[in-house]
Amino acid sequence: MLLIHIKKLLVIIVQLILLFFIMFYCLKTSAIESHPVWLQESLDKADKLNDKNPHLAHEFVKNLKKNHSNKFSDFDFAAIYSRLATYQYYFGNFDESLTLISKSKKYMPVLKGKTGVEILLTYGSVLDAQGSADAAITVFHQAIDLAKSAQNNELISESYNVLAAIYAVNHNDIEALKYFNKAYILIAASKNELKMAYLKLNMANSYTYIKDFKKAILLQNEAIDYFKSNEYFYDEMLTIESQATTYLFAKNYDKALLSYQKVLELSKSFNDQNSQLFAFSGLSKVFLKKEEYEKSFLYWSKADELIYKVNSPYSYSSHLLIKAKLAIIKNKIKKATTAIKEAEVYLSKLDKDKNVNLFVTYFDIKIDIAMSRNDFKSAYLLLKKSSELYDNYHDVIRENTRSKYKIMFDTEQAELKNQLLEKDKKLAATELENSSHKNQIQNLVIIIAVLFIIILVYLFHKQIKTSKKLNRLANTDELTQLANRRYSFYYAERALKQSQLTAQNFSIIIFDIDHFKYVNDTFGHLAGDNVLIAVAKVASGYIREKDVLGRVGGEEFLAVLSGASSAQAYVIAQRIKLAIEDLSLEYDNRVIKVTASFGIAQFSEKQNDFVSLFQHADEYLYKAKNKGRNCIVSEFT
Structure with missing residues (x-):
């Protein structure tokens, strides 16, 4: 018996020793994994x-x-x-x-x-x-x-x-x-209201990417109100940065301008050069869109003084693309080409499918450079690449639009589930749950399900309308509401192929407003815009329903005429020319009169693709300019 007690005592002693070592190890580990009280308080303050x-x-x-x-x-x-x-x-x-x-x-x-x-x-x-x-x-x-x-x-x-x-x-x-x-x-x-404000900021950025600008701005305003009322002024600045980008994407350039100016003001108070760079770059982009090129170059130069501090391929690429665009506007093609080559170094580090807007801008600038050199073949090939990337982008937009509604639905469902769970707990705790309550809950669920189905059908219908609207906006020149260059070229290529298959005539008219720079310099860019709108409206009246009229350059227009010979195209061009001559625009108590020069080319064995056809029409346009302007030139005149 004594031996048994001794063995039990030894077991207890061993267990106590092991327990002591375990406790010692835990205390040691705990000491290593925690900061001293004074340091923890300092880190919390930080x-x-x-x-x-x-x-x-x-x-x-x-x-x-x-x-x-x-x-x-x-x-x-x-x-x-x-x-x-x-x-x-x-x-x-x-x-x-x-x-x-x-x-x-x-x-x-x-x-x-x-x-x-x-x-x-x-x-x-x-x-x-x-x-x-x-x-x-x-x-x-x-x-x-x-x-x-x-x-x-x-x-x-x-x-x-x-x-x-x-x-x-x-x-x-x-x-x-x-x-x-x-x-x-x-x-x-x-x-946690602060964390919720950060979440709203990130979700607002997401809504911007899927072009739901109204929802994005609503979330941004809620975040700004919270940050401002609680004196989180740095976070307020970051949210205004986000909102400036949203306004820029939404083409609300006046509000984008105000937002970027606000960011610049706040960044100076924080001495935050990164935010100053963001503001300068944004202001340069806004003034570029507003065609105020001197101001755009001024803010680009200010951004150029800070860009070296940022190691971001996206920022460098965007900065150099603005430089190239401004160089093209000033007709400094060599400088634009150099800037594009520099941008390509940084673009090579980015995924094309994840930076679609940046790469579309890059292709558009390359097209402008090729066109300035009359390299229409390169311009056409670049346009095809840009169109392919653009089409993929719109596929992404459609998927994102569907996902947008799922975000709203799932968030609402999460709230509903939490409410129902809480209600179930209360009912269980108070033992008030009975068959009538179950029936009420089931009826409520059925009603909610029906409502969700109705909302889903409505939103799906709205999404289809939104997709059509986005497609129209993507193919339309914002100023004149004619087809833009991308769609005009795309339509012309398709129409030419169809004419080849059906052995029908096919002609194009390129016309250019004479002395348009004089109009802008004398009367101002707003007057120039009014001239472009008026010319577009007048020309549209003489284009057949099956034809397409587009604006393909600053003051250059393209008419695509399926089933029309060069002689028929000449008649149409003559009507448009006379109508433009008759235009009288009043601006600032002065009358503006303009004329236009025309070049016509018809599909033939020599010009059997759109690039060569466009090139010949462009050559005839320049001959019309050289003949004194306000005239029509084709291969038969």
């Missing part, structure tokens, strides 16, 4: 400063490192460098941010906890800014997994939010929907 102004937070953490680095553990250094890396990302200093991330990883080789998640989120954001979207998405998924292992809902929702925003930028709205919805559920449950 995070609050970051919410208000990252520049103040940056200076605070730099001083913290400078004055107390001798007291830091590896875990402390990792947290310090992680925050400094985040601030440098905000400032657009991506190379510096990557250097600080490397230092942070050096002190935390195995990423864990809040600091590990923050390192991954900053790293992924920098990768995306440098054009590596797929690598960034992989890193953000790692951040989500790490946040889940840390059981930190705030970090999980932040990771979802950032990942959703990246998916939206890259036209993957199904994944964006999934992660926006997950972020929404967590943030709504936490009732």
